[in-house]
Amino acid sequence: MLCIAVPATGLAASPEDLFRQGREAILKKDWQKAEELLSASWAVKQSFDTAALLGQSELELGKHRAAAEHLDYALRVFPNTSPAPDAKERMTAALKEAQKRVFTLTLSVRPDGAEITVDGKSLGRSPLTAPLFLDVGPHDLAVKLAGHTTAERRFTATAGGSDTFEFELAEEQRPIPSGASGQGAAPGATQPDDGGRTGRDERSMVPVYVASGFALVGVGVGVGFALRSNNKASDRDSALSQLPSNSACANGSGDADLCDRIQELEDQRTSARTVAYVGFGVAGAAALGAVAYLVWPSSSQTTASVTPLVGQNAAGFVFSGSY
Numbered sequence: 582m583l584c585i586a587v588p589a590t591g592l593a594a595s596p597e598d599l600f601r602q603g604r605e606a607i608l609k610k611d612w613q614k615a616e617e618l619l620s621a622s623w624a625v626k627q628s629f630d631t632a633a634l635l636g637q638s639e640l641e642l643g644k645h646r647a648a649a650e651h652l653d654y655a656l657r658v659f660p661n662t663s664p665a666p667d668a669k670e671r672m673t674a675a676l677k678e679a680q681k682r683v684f685t686l687t688l689s690v691r692p693d694g695a696e697i698t699v700d701g702k703s704l705g706r707s708p709l710t711a712p713l714f715l716d717v718g719p720h721d722l723a724v725k726l727a728g729h730t731t732a733e734r735r736f737t738a739t740a741g742g743s744d745t746f747e748f749e750l751a752e753e754q755r756p757i758p759s760g761a762s763g764q765g766a767a768p769g770a771t772q773p774d775d776g777g778r779t780g781r782d783e784r785s786m787v788p789v790y791v792a793s794g795f796a797l798v799g800v801g802v803g804v805g806f807a808l809r810s811n812n813k814a815s816d817r818d819s820a821l822s823q824l825p826s827n828s829a830c831a832n833g834s835g836d837a838d839l840c841d842r843i844q845e846l847e848d849q850r851t852s853a854r855t856v857a858y859v860g861f862g863v864a865g866a867a868a869l870g871a872v873a874y875l876v877w878p879s880s881s882q883t884t885a886s887v888t889p890l891v892g893q894n895a896a897g898f899v900f901s902g903s904y
Contacts, residue, residue: 594621596622596631600622600630600631603616603618603622603631603638607637612642616638616644619631619634623651629658629659632651632652632655633668633672640679645682649676649679652672654711656672656676657711679714683716683741684743685713685715685744686713686738687712687713688707688747690724690749691707693707694706695725695748695750696725697709697724701721719736719737721734721735722735729751730750732750789871792868792870795867796865796868798860799860799867800860802856802863803857803864809849810850810857813846813847816846823836824839830843
């Protein structure tokens with residue numbers, strides 16, 4: 582089950598190559614291409630320089646919330662030494678520009694380990710290492726922790742606004758089971774709370790069957806489109822061999838119809854590779870979710886979740902839990 586989560590080799594450039602290509606796109610002010618390349622690099626390897634350039638591209642494209650998140654990350658992990666003396670100042674100025682269009686929310690939650698959701702989307706568990714950047718408009722915030730009361734708050738985010746919310750979750754008062762102090766029970770004794778279950782924890786296998794189905798479908802899709810991507814790459818290389826040089830299309834010296842065919846094959850290869858990523862990502866997430874469901878303890882103080890992450894050029898999953 583773990584093996585099916587590994588993508589086919591040779592389908593993607595390294596994060597360093599993607600970063601270099603994204604930086605070149607920025608120099609050409611091709612912000613859309615820069616964002617796509619740097620997002621793919623970021624999905625594999627998170628670094629301050631990737632976050633900084635990605636945030637700059639998103640800022641130019643008007644994606645202010647994403648820009649604020651990446652620029653804030655870049656500043657928080659900024660190294661002590663930098664080849665560009667004014668890099669940190671420029672990143673700080675860019676972050677301030679992005680924050681003018683979003684709402685900055687700082688959360689203080691006790692105890693640690695509480696899940697924080699905004700508009701139903703999980704954003705992590707307390708304590709958060711960074712502020713939340715939210716789009717302008719109404720939002721519903723919820724803070725949840727097993728065995729504690731849930732805190733909820735509805736608020737309206739304003740452009741350039743900021744606030745700090747503090748929550749202290751109280752423990753839930755569990756009712757004393759009937760008969761705990763009756764005949765056969767020692768004075769003052771409490772009954773163990775097993776959630777109404779006796780003996781071993783019996784779990785439904787339906788989620789495992791569903792996850793296994795998704796995993797099999799994901800593997801099939803991933804393998805099929807990986808092969809299609811390789812085939813399109815081979816066809817593209819064959820067409821390129823008919824040109825006087827690999828740069829003939831770029832400098833206008835190649836046959837126009839042949840150059841159009843080469844571009845079409847490259848687009849088809851890229852699309853097939855993207856679908857393959859999605860298939861392998863879904864398969865990996867489903868497989869790990871099934872494993873986690875079977876082996877994770879069932880204590881009320883234990884939680885676990887698997888969240889698929891699918892982008893245009895990459896796919897994966899986040900596995901999180903507390904115990």
